[in-house]
Amino acid sequence: MTKAALRTFDEAGLLDTAARLFRQKGFAATTLREIAQAAGVLPGSIHYRYPAKEALLVALMDRAIERAIAAVQTAADQTSDPTERVRLGLRAHLQLLLSGDDGVYVLLYDWRSLAGRAREEIVRLRDRYEAFWDGMLYEAAGAGRLRPGVDLKLVRLFGFGAVNWVATWYSPGGDRTPEQIADVFWSYMALGLLSDDQRHDAAPTNLSVPEPPSPSPKEGR
Template sequence: MPDSPTKPRREQIHDVASRLFSERGYHATSMRELAGELGMQGGSLYAHINGKEDLLVQIVNRASQQFDEALFPLRGQNLPADDKLREAMHRHIMVVADNMDSATVFFHEWKHLSPEAYARVTGWRDTIDRFYRELVSEGIQSGVFRPDLDVKMTSLLILSTVNWTYTWFRPEGTLTPRDIADGFAEMILSGLRAR
């Protein structure tokens, strides 16, 4: 059954689909199972969505929007590069931690999208990669980070660190998203900072 009957039906569908796609995988989840979890008849789902792939696209789009809204406002903030990178990592991990099911779908199930939707996701991924490359370049230019850093490799390391949090983070665990972000950031920054 849906978590909150007070949510609009479309949001309930997204929440339950995110959970099922996360737990079972996109292909292993049928529309009948989704309808059953929602206490609906199978055909009733189509009054709210166009189909299973449409639902996957909506979940992926919503997740990408959450990352954009969390990260991109940092571009205009006047912070030292190391503080900005630490805050970016915290915000990135918070989006994952607050949306574990949809983050899992976003990072793991997007490969099942049709070519057009797949291209949009890879386009978004390139935008986020550019964002982290900008942060690293800014740190190099300001003298906070080492001048010999490979910007591409450094941004890939940071992205790999924050993106894969969905595979092991547990909200009921002893570490908060801030603890994780601070720990990761300190380890990474110790290798980036200019001596």
């Protein structure tokens, strides 16, 4: 322990505690006093660092998204194969989400609690993460690994949905590890569910079913 460690307020511990409570009860239903008590500090001490409850949430989410980007980046960088990079990234994302890091969960499910500027800030961070994923998918597609016509943005959106939802039903005592879950999802998504003798007539060959890529005048989101 350095001298600094003695002087330094356990900010990480506070955020961890807050994340845990926010996850359990939701942001609005969690009181500052609860957080303070659980973290072993006084409410005033929290106020000293975070002028408002919302600031705590933002700090929490900020940290979580940095962690997520770093984890996925590191995992993906272990290979140069574009398809493998996606699979490893997926694994890392799920591992982090299920590792007990409540911050990521809160980031995913509690952003509705934010409004105004704080919301925009988080959305901006989230967009960065999404753009990062889009990049990986784009490279996999560019390497000719994916069917032509696949809408990468939709793939990312579907993938995020399926994977993020896991946090909703996963239990550590279950019969599958996070890594296994990630790999199973990856294999289903990559190969499809239909058996080989069914696949030719089950769906249109062109997977980009609706004509999408024309930028519409009506902007989305």
